[in-house]
Amino acid sequence: PQPPGSSPLLGPSQFETGLQEKWEHLASPWFATTFGLIGLFSNLFALYALVNSSRKMQSPSGSSFLVFLCGLVVTDFLGLLLTFVIVIPYHFLRFDWTEVDPGCHLCNFMGFVMVFFGQCPLLLGATMAGERFVGINRPFSRSAGTSKCRAWTLVGVVWALGFFFGLLPFFGLGHYSLQYPNSWCFLTLVHDARNVVFCFLFALLGLLSVGLSFLFNTVSVVTLCRVYHDSESVQRRRDSEVEMMVQLLMIMVIASVCWLPLLILILQTSLQEPPSDLPSNQIPRETEKFLLIYLRVATWNQILDPWVYILFRRAVLRRIYPSFRPRPSIVSLYPVLNPSLRRKFTQESVLQ
DSSP: OOOTTOOTTSOHHHHHHHHHHHHHHHTSHHHHHHHHHHHHHHHHHHHHHHHHHHHHOOOHHHHHHHHHHHHHHHHHHHHHHHHHHHHHHHHHHOOOHHHHOTTOHHHHHHHHHHHHHHHHHHHHHHHHHHHHHHHHHOTTSSSSOOOHHHHHHHHHHHHHHHHHHHHGGGGTSSOEEEETTTTEEEEOOSSOHHHHHHHHHHHHHHHHHHHHHHHHHHHHHHHHHHHHTOTTOOSOBOOHHHHHHHHHHHHHHHHHHHHHHHHHHHHHHHHSOOOTTSOTTOOOHHHHHHHHHHHHHHHHHHHHHHHHHHHSSHHHHHHHOTTOOOOBOGGGGOTTSOHHHHHHHHHHHOOO
């Protein structure tokens, strides 16, 4: 039978040769270099825009959200930078890892970088969704909202959690190893008890982050829809919630599309019984190839994240969609509040 997607005019060997040529093109040093530079400059541009916006921001909720976005962009930038510092020289030099790194120090470092900067964006996305959930659904549970200091503290907690998780192999829970085609290092998918536990935790933590983001964002969107269709809402105008929710939803969609295939593959591989015809320290070649493909797809998350803020700001949206207008404040959910209390919280939350 013909391989899936092959042309009836091509034999199996010709089809495989064509796939190999396309693969080599995607793995070429110039493609990898261009790929990395686009990601790095995108994150730098987004960080510049975020810093300028943060200086003009007067709303506590808006300022804290920009802090989370800054933390996400910095994470993505450093992840790309540290990864491509290793990957780009490999593509140009094609060095032998066993000769260059006999002690596996570089491999362990790259594996840690892949795990740390893979989990942190997912955790930050869940943290941002949770913060917006509280800000929209419980706007009066915090007297002054989430301050910049508190937001940076939460970002630091996420980084600390990711750092600790990435160090687990150094304490004996799993280990980092060279992956097919001997060009990068990541967690080990062989069916050793400790590696299985580490892979399972990695996939479970990532899936939990995506699931929490979906839950919090769904409830927040439903709440905003209630606000905008409330006939008794006060005529206090505010559209910052819409802007932040649009950005959060796009971050969630990008993270889900980029990371779910890899997380599901890791979870399936760690839970399935190993093939009986393979040694205990190996996984099927097909799984190795899918792991590499899905990892490259996941890397796009770090490149697309900054464009969420670059493209989905109100200034940009109004140019693309001129009828985009401010909407009633989230405070309209509570029309019976004391006027002075309403005025206090409204002034704290309205974006200028």
